[in-house]
Amino acid sequence: MFICPKCKSLMTIPACGHCGHIIPSPDHIWQFTDAPDMVVDGDGDKYIGYEHIGENYSGRLKNLLGERDIVFANEVSSLLPSAEPSSSPSAEPFGSSASLKTEPQKSAVILDLACGDGCFTVPCARNGSKLIAGDISNTMLRLLQEKAAHNHISLENVTLCRMNALEIPLADESVDIVVANSVLHLISNPQKVLHEIYRCLKKGGCFVCQDDRPGKNPNEDASRKRDADTQKYDELVNAFYSGYWQKLIPQGILPKKYSWKFDRSQLCDSLFTEKEERLIQRSVPFEVTLEDGFLHRILRRGFSDQTCVPKEAHEKAVNELLAEFRQKYGEDFGRTLFHGIENDLLITIYRK
Numbered sequence: 001m002f003i004c005p006k007c008k009s010l011m012t013i014p015a016c017g018h019c020g021h022i023i024p025s026p027d028h029i030w031q032f033t034d035a036p037d038m039v040v041d042g043d044g045d046k047y048i049g050y051e052h053i054g055e056n057y058s059g060r061l062k063n064l065l066g067e068r069d070i071v072f073a074n075e076v077s078s079l080l081p082s083a084e085p086s087s088s089p090s091a092e093p094f095g096s097s098a099s100l101k102t103e104p105q106k107s108a109v110i111l112d113l114a115c116g117d118g119c120f121t122v123p124c125a126r127n128g129s130k131l132i133a134g135d136i137s138n139t140m141l142r143l144l145q146e147k148a149a150h151n152h153i154s155l156e157n158v159t160l161c162r163m164n165a166l167e168i169p170l171a172d173e174s175v176d177i178v179v180a181n182s183v184l185h186l187i188s189n190p191q192k193v194l195h196e197i198y199r200c201l202k203k204g205g206c207f208v209c210q211d212d213r214p215g216k217n218p219n220e221d222a223s224r225k226r227d228a229d230t231q232k233y234d235e236l237v238n239a240f241y242s243g244y245w246q247k248l249i250p251q252g253i254l255p256k257k258y259s260w261k262f263d264r265s266q267l268c269d270s271l272f273t274e275k276e277e278r279l280i281q282r283s284v285p286f287e288v289t290l291e292d293g294f295l296h297r298i299l300r301r302g303f304s305d306q307t308c309v310p311k312e313a314h315e316k317a318v319n320e321l322l323a324e325f326r327q328k329y330g331e332d333f334g335r336t337l338f339h340g341i342e343n344d345l346l347i348t349i350y351r352k
């Protein structure tokens with residue numbers, strides 16, 4: 001079901017039956033591309049792989065299985081075609097998460113495209129689903145392995161691949177479900193990625209997307225207090241972020257952004273035949289200090305828009321800002337707490 005990177009024939013790993021090319025697999029990661037970790041110059045398609053961001057992506061939460069990610073993984077697993085067709089078909093067009101109880105077909109495959117450090121792959125592997133997890137960054141794929149090992153979750157059913165989302169090395173109509181969370185905005189040609197996703201999906205297969213919707217605290221009084229506390233956190237984040245770029249932009253150093261305004265639904269609505277949305281309300285309280293969350297990441301150039309900021313210019317900017325912030329907000333401004341409600345989860349299922 002793979003496509004040989006050398007001769008483009010269909011192949012199964014480890015070797016192409018047509019040209020004999022053997023896919024290298026250091027650390028059990030199949031190398032399906034030798035494309036660079038990121039491309040930020042030139043006339044062709046550009047993208048920001050996270051090789052340089054690595055563990056700064058998730059920071060101290062890197063080995064945590066988030067409750068939200070588990071909910072999403074369960075919903076996606078429930079969409080896998082089941083081994084035996086139910087005698088009483090569901091009235092819902094896409095079945096429901098209750099169908100998780102039925103055994104999925106052994107051959108059914110989920111592609112987690114741009115899987116990063118595995119916040120979807122790992123909980124999904126725990127459900128016993130068969131997955132192909134692909135990313136352009138070997139470092140992110142190794143972090144995925146670390147997260148699985150830390151949580152004692154086997155990757156026996158997971159094929160890890162270094163692959164480029166712009167040229168997915170999978171045969172036409174070969175996978176049942178594709179998930180591609182938080183990646184289209186990092187690529188200058190997200191339309192091409194969506195066409196690739198569509199090509200790889202079997203007829204009747206699904207592309208499943210997740211989006212945030214503001215969560216609500218059922219307790220209005222607690223909600224008001226939390227909103228007030230969190231306001232300071234938001235103010236500091238905004239002030240630090242804009243202060244950072246105000247120092248860099250006059251030096252000609254600009255935030256690197258590709259497709260942040262890309263309208264995914266417009267293209268998906270025209271490509272796919274059916275669409276279903278499910279809103280999962282969560283009301284889950286959430287706490288993080290500025291230094292563990294936003295600050296941890298921006299100080300280490302952990303945001304994708306910091307990709308082209310030279311190290312020296314970055315260090316000068318953050319050192320100046322930290323001094324200014326300590327003076328203005330006090331030595332322990334980093335301990336400012338965000339405590340709010342996690343976002344609700346909007347799941348959109350596009351069916352081919």
Ligand SMILES: C[S@@+](CC[C@H](N)C(=O)[O-])C[C@H]1O[C@@H](n2cnc3c(N)ncnc32)[C@H](O)[C@@H]1O
Pocket residue numbers: 047048049050051113114115116117118119120134135136137140163164165166180181182183186187
């Ligand atoms: C923001 S992270 C999202 C990771 C994961 N899907 C999640 O939701 O946490 C974006 C990921 O996309 C990967 N990426 C960027 N460009 C890519 C490309 N052209 N092909 C494959 N992966 C790519 C990065 O390496 C990174 O791991």
